[in-house]
Amino acid sequence: LRPDLKRMEVMYKARNVDDYVELVNQALFEIEDLILCAEDEGEADAEFSAVMPDLRVIETGLKALHAEILGGDYVIGRGEDLPFMPVVQKVRKSLPIVVLIDAVNNAHKKGFARD
DSSP states (O other): OOHHHHHHHHHTOOOSHHHHHHHHHHHHHHHHHHHHHHHHHGGGOHHHHHHHHHHHHHHHHHHHHHHHHHHTOOOSOOSSOOTTHHHHHHHGGGOTTHHHHHHHHHHHHHOSOOO
């Protein structure tokens, strides 16, 4: 990994529920921003237009995760990827926030970070 990506990975580690909710909120904000940008670009940017349905799937998945956490039934460290990760893998190269989404998924899968 490039040094800047390594630094972002450290920055995105969830050590408790509050950190994790913050990561999910940040990912939601960023994906919604990407969708707005893609809508603004419209047909002018074919790459954005092509991934728009995938961005919506990721947004829906993040919203569902957020609701589950706030609902109190969420269990972290389930040992499995988030349901929308196959879509993330599909658009990985076009997704500027992939490190952030990977961090959300990592905590979901492995639990809170311990140093």
